[in-house]
Amino acid sequence: xxxxxxxxxxxxxxxxxxxxxxxxxxxxxxxxxxxxxxxxxxxxxxxxxxxxxxxxxxxxxxxxxxxxxxxxxxxxxxxxxxxxxxxxxxxxxxxxxxxxxxxxxxxxxxxxxxxxxxxxxxxxxxxxxxxxxxxxxxxxxxxxxxxxxxxxxxxxxxxxxxxxxxxxxxxxxxxxxxxxxxxxxxxxxxxxxxxxxxxxxxxxxxxxxxxxxxxxxxxxxxxxxxxx
Amino acid sequence: xxxxxxxxxxxxxxxxxxxxxxxxxxxxxxxxxxxxxxxxxxxxxxxxxxxxxxxxxxxxxxxxxxxxxxxxxxxxxxxxxxxxxxxxxxxxxxxxxxxxxxxxxxxxxxxxxxxxxxxxxxxxxxxxxxxxxxxxxxxxxxxxxxxxxxxxxxxxxxxxxxxxxxxxxxxxxxxxxxxxxxxxxxxxxxxxxxxxxxxx
Numbered sequence: 001x002x003x004x005x006x007x008x009x010x011x012x013x014x015x016x017x018x019x020x021x022x023x024x025x026x027x028x029x030x031x032x033x034x035x036x037x038x039x040x041x042x043x044x045x046x047x048x049x050x051x052x053x054x055x056x057x058x059x060x061x062x063x064x065x066x067x068x069x070x071x072x073x074x075x076x077x078x079x080x081x082x083x084x085x086x087x088x089x090x091x092x093x094x095x096x097x098x099x100x101x102x103x104x105x106x107x108x109x110x111x112x113x114x115x116x117x118x119x120x121x122x123x124x125x126x127x128x129x130x131x132x133x134x135x136x137x138x139x140x141x142x143x144x145x146x147x148x149x150x151x152x153x154x155x156x157x158x159x160x161x162x163x164x165x166x167x168x169x170x171x172x173x174x175x176x177x178x179x180x181x182x183x184x185x186x187x188x189x190x191x192x193x194x195x196x197x198x199x200x201x202x203x204x205x206x207x208x209x210x211x212x213x214x215x216x217x218x219x220x221x222x223x224x225x226x227x228x
Numbered sequence: 229x230x231x232x233x234x235x236x237x238x239x240x241x242x243x244x245x246x247x248x249x250x251x252x253x254x255x256x257x258x259x260x261x262x263x264x265x266x267x268x269x270x271x272x273x274x275x276x277x278x279x280x281x282x283x284x285x286x287x288x289x290x291x292x293x294x295x296x297x298x299x300x301x302x303x304x305x306x307x308x309x310x311x312x313x314x315x316x317x318x319x320x321x322x323x324x325x326x327x328x329x330x331x332x333x334x335x336x337x338x339x340x341x342x343x344x345x346x347x348x349x350x351x352x353x354x355x356x357x358x359x360x361x362x363x364x365x366x367x368x369x370x371x372x373x374x375x376x377x378x379x380x381x382x383x384x385x386x387x388x389x390x391x392x393x394x395x396x397x398x399x400x401x402x403x404x405x406x407x408x409x410x411x412x413x414x415x416x417x418x419x420x421x422x423x424x425x426x427x428x
Contacts, residue, residue, distance in 0.1 A: 119310070119312070119314050120314055120316055120317075122273075122275050122301070122314075123308070123310065123314040123316075124316070124327065125274075125275070125300070125301040125302045126273050126274075126275070126301055126302070126304070126306055126307075126308040126328075126368075126371075127302075127327050127328025127367065127368075127371045128302050128303075128305075128328050128330065128371055129302055129327070129328070130300075130302050134302075137327075138316060141318050142317070142318060
């Protein structure tokens with residue numbers, strides 16, 4: 001079983017991953033919608049920028065976040081004006097995890113929006129449904145399984161985030177030390193093999209639970225949308 | 229005056245031009261495949277924006293390029309039956325029929341006329357082609373439309389069912405007296421339904 005300190009690490013990972021996932025959700029959805037349905041100049045560029053965290057070394061993403069949210073950065077100064085900071089805080093870890101999860105969430109959501117038959121939306125409009133009702137009653141329920149898959153995938157990615165987090169907010173036990181960071185720190189200490197094994201086990205269990213939950217949600221949504 | 233249409237619709241390289249004015253009753257649009265019959269129907273429904281021209285139905289201007297009038301599809305009150313039924317796959321038949329339901333429309337009469345009462349609890353994916361077509365017609369009628377746009381509504385129906393749907397359309401034409409614009413390939417259907425035939 002995990003020790004109290006290790007449970008704290010798991011709880012922090014869930015907090016960071018969950019916050020990252022929920023905060024990224026609206027942004028990812030808006031971007032997915034824009035990329036799936038929008039026609040505007042610079043769409044390819046936006047697509048590229050969204051996918052950047054997927055291909056750039058995480059350390060570079062972390063460093064760029066540090067520049068932006070650091071004392072000299074625009075984000076850092078804006079937060080300082082409000083009397084806050086995300087450096088060395090769990091909120092910073094959540095930002096790093098969210099940015100890293102964004103491309104995965106956008107991809108899954110974009111595919112599911114693109115898969116909705118637009119002829120059904122046209123039919124809804126001829127039946128008197130405005131854009132919002134069409135969206136809420138046709139587009140959203142039909143793309144729900146993919147949306148949920150995107151959210152869970154994003155969550156799984158968030159709790160596994162390492163490179164950008166350690167670069168951006170460092171490894172502060174109790175504040176930014178999520179599972180991967182704790183495992184890495186334990187690996188540096190002689191005689192902490194048991195800790196590493198337990199934390200790694202917790203990590204695998206969490207990821208597996210997320211994947212199973214995703215599969216279950218998708219199936220359930222596949223049935224559930226029929227009763228909406 | 230039912231339909232007063234004079235439009236040019238851009239479809240890729242092609243420019244589809246259609247101009248006709250019709251009186252009471254049903255207008256049938258005929259023409260070879262690819263002449264743009266469906267495009268004209270979609271323009272009347274508000275799902276396709278003409279490059280120029282005017283669309284008036286029953287004296288109401290739905291589109292006028294010069295006057296910058298373009299009533300959105302959801303406010304045109306068109307009952308559209310598409311070539312493919314386009315039933316919502318995540319809603320049962322009853323919920324499909326209810327989707328556009330307006331006021332005190334004759335639910336029972338419509339369901340009986342189309343003989344779809346026994347299908348209400350079914351999912352669209354379990355329906356045959358003819359059943360799905362009848363549900364689609366019912367869904368359009370129950371939205372209390374001010375005019376009907378029918379895109380080959382009788383294709384994929386067996387002869388008996390075809391006859392029933394034909395009678396239903398005639399009833400809508402003669403009793404409810406809705407302006408109807410129907411696209412068809414079939415000469416017999418055209419002469420039977422059409423008060424007026426427009427060749428595209």
